[in-house]
Amino acid sequence: MPQTNSTDIAIVGAGVTGTSILISTIENWIAKEKKGSITIIEKSNFLGPGLPFNPEQPKTLRINDPFNASDIVAQEDYSFFHWLKLENDKGNPEVTVLGVGDKTLDDRFPPRAVYGKYCEWAFKKAVTKAIYHGISIHLLHKTEVVDVLKRDENWELHLNNNMTIKASNLILATGHMPSDHYVEYENTPGFFATPWQDLSHIPAHEAVIVFGSGLSAIDTAKKLHAQAHTGKIYFVSQSGALPAVKPPRHNQTVALQFLKRENVDKPGLTLKEYLHLFQQELNLHTTTPIDFEKKLTTQLDPKSWLEKNIALAEKGVVRTWQLLLDEIYFYSLPYAWKHLSDTDRATLMNHYFGPYLKWAAGTPLANAKEILALLESGQLEIIRGAPQIHTTEKGFELEFSNPPRKIVAKYAINGTNMGHNIDRNPLLNKMRRRKFIAKASQGGIKVDPFTYEVIDPQNEKEETHANLLSAGPTIFGSNPAVYAIEASAFAGRDIGKAQASILPHSLFKQSSKASDTTNLGIGQINRIRCA
């Protein structure tokens, strides 16, 4: 007989988003002296880090946003810096090496593996606190939710271990989807669909093609470099453009004038109007006029680009208009996006978003220096263009037309951005086919981007489900500003608060406590991560 448990809230996915929601819900319940049950289900070994922050990845891979913009929840005793201080005081060599000062680090971009350990700590801390306060927590890792059904007003989750969970509220924090590009090569020998899988069996001397030249491509080169790869590495991308470079330290900020919320959160807003406001904003902050269309699409050759940007970053300089681009990600774009037509959204995504990210989401200085050294040594080459790709017994043969050129490599790695097709996650695919969720026009799950409530595709008025939420990269098409730890923390804050305020009316309407046999006690918390 399959075992069934009941829970007030089920969270699927224990990456940064699921963890932020968990912590925030627990903290809100404690503050309101509420007691309920939460179940969190994660298919990997780790509770907390999710895909980007696996604690076992090479230490040379760094976080791309600074440590002080990377708190899993906005609460001092859960902050990344708080954890760094604790570990520094304990003499943890992974942390002491980072140069932890009173308020800052020597370099604002510590390793992603170290960040992953902070996520695990924050997860564990919240669970320990919850149990102490009588909140029932049920943790399932190495467990996948394979299907979801609706029974009365509850969700019934089917797990790959034959267990069933009945949940009054369901939160989908299933995270990243694989890239939408080069899907046709995923079963070709020598092709790696993502750089985040094990690359160690690529022979060190072999040439490797990396599709893309953004942050993921940079990490791929760094990963290969860390495993002492000596063969040629080719970055191949349409633009051939590398991201901007972020200095180790700076404290400049900029306030939005034209693009602030009240100017863009307007029904009927068009992309043309938004771009006009954008140009006005640029003019306000720069002494010499910038033609941003030109700026977004032209770039120096990669070596000169890096040399110039490294020199600026070494002086701690961030251009004002770059700060502006950074600022609009959270504080303007989501409000404008809400009102844009599907056609405008498509134009924004296809024409502007890629170059925008290269400028706004830069790479840390240390990464840029490593890439420059690889370029200077001739091991790395960046090729611009859209080649014809042939797969032969020699591997991948890429033919470029302008100028004519052919490159061959046995191995190719997809280093383009993560994708947005919900059908690439088997659970979301099933839920879409059951008509519980729908695709947003640019991918991801269709939700109300400000409450995270999932739109019910069976509701003619496009109203939301009362008890189904989703946040993180899974909702990209509903809000493009979801690819950041800060975005996950915003979701955690808002969902945690909302879950506390709806108690006890809807949350407890059908639920019962999680079974004692599956509820972990404090003594068991050390074992939440499997060896």
Ligand SMILES: Cc1cc2nc3c(=O)[nH]c(=O)nc-3n(C[C@H](O)[C@H](O)[C@H](O)COP(=O)(O)OP(=O)(O)OC[C@H]3O[C@@H](n4cnc5c(N)ncnc54)[C@H](O)[C@@H]3O)c2cc1C
């Ligand atoms: C390589 C990379 C590096 C990044 N670096 C930074 C950075 O330095 N700074 C920054 O601010 N942002 C960074 N980001 C942005 C990042 O997207 C978000 O910050 C955040 O990590 C998203 O977390 P998540 O929990 O939503 O997704 P994920 O990390 O993808 O977590 C989702 C979890 O759900 C689980 N899951 C999925 N389906 C199921 C299922 N059916 N059953 C059970 N479990 C399931 C997965 O195993 C996974 O652990 C990076 C993104 C990538 C891809």
